[in-house]
Amino acid sequence: MSVSVRDLVVGRGGVPVLAGLSFDVAPGHALILRGPNGAGKTTLLRTLAGLQPPMSGTVTPNPESIAYGAHRDGMKGQLTVEENLQFWAGLHGLGRGDAVSRAMDVFDLGRLADRLAQHLSAGQGRRLGLARLMLTGRPIWCLDEPTVSLDAENTGRFAGMVRDHLETGGIAIIATHIDLGLSGDVLDVTPHRARARELMAL
Numbered sequence: 054m055s056v057s058v059r060d061l062v063v064g065r066g067g068v069p070v071l072a073g074l075s076f077d078v079a080p081g082h083a084l085i086l087r088g089p090n091g092a093g094k095t096t097l098l099r100t101l102a103g104l105q106p107p108m109s110g111t112v113t114p115n116p117e118s119i120a121y122g123a124h125r126d127g128m129k130g131q132l133t134v135e136e137n138l139q140f141w142a143g144l145h146g147l148g149r150g151d152a153v154s155r156a157m158d159v160f161d162l163g164r165l166a167d168r169l170a171q172h173l174s175a176g177q178g179r180r181l182g183l184a185r186l187m188l189t190g191r192p193i194w195c196l197d198e199p200t201v202s203l204d205a206e207n208t209g210r211f212a213g214m215v216r217d218h219l220e221t222g223g224i225a226i227i228a229t230h231i232d233l234g235l236s237g238d239v240l241d242v243t244p245h246r247a248r249a250r251e252l253m254a255l
């Protein structure tokens with residue numbers, strides 16, 4: 054399954070932020086989004102993931118194939134680390150087998166299994182949020198600054214997790230300011246800024 058974006062315009066509060074976006078991402082490939090603060094990377098990712106509608110243009114496939122990851126999405130503070138992961142696994146039909154323990158292993162969460170999510174440090178919470186991706190069973194990951202709060206070791210674990218995902222035919226679209234050492238295309242959204250395009254047309 055490929056991602057295909059055509060003539061996409063994305064915005065916030067009814068105001069266009071990025072325009073003229075057309076790109077494809079093939080199975081097994083990553084696309085790294087770059088651009089300065091406020092350029093529109095989050096807005097683009099949220100639109101791809103179906104969290105907000107495009108102002109115009111098309112995105113395929115539909116959001117059911119896409120897992121969106123940012124901050125502590127969907128984490129329930131009153132549940133433990135393991136309970137959170139079991140909840141997600143059950144929701145996506147992966148509640149049986151060892152999917153949860155494999156997801157915990159990726160970010161070395163075993164020692165935190167019984168800790169309430171609300172008591173996790175920022176980096177621990179990020180590790181839990183990222184481990185969740187493995188339990189969605191979704192082939193396309195849209196990730197917004199996934200390594201914020203992660204130390205070097207866990208940043209490496211994250212890059213390894215994405216590599217494994219790509220090797221099994223998955224797709225990752227990632228907004229990040231750091232070099233994750235992943236091979237993939239880079240899309241600098243700067244030339245697509247709606248205001249920049251308006252000025253260029255003058």
Ligand SMILES: Nc1ncnc2c1ncn2[C@@H]1O[C@H](COP(=O)(O)OP(=O)(O)OP(=O)(O)O)[C@@H](O)[C@H]1O
Nearest residue numbers: 065066070088089090091092093094095096097228
């Ligand atoms: N709810 C909102 N209403 C109106 N404008 C918004 C809203 N949220 C964000 N914006 C604006 O939309 C623009 C794009 O923001 P966005 O978060 O997509 O940028 P970004 O490239 O992800 O930035 P960063 O690198 O800082 O995370 C910014 O100018 C921002 O101020």
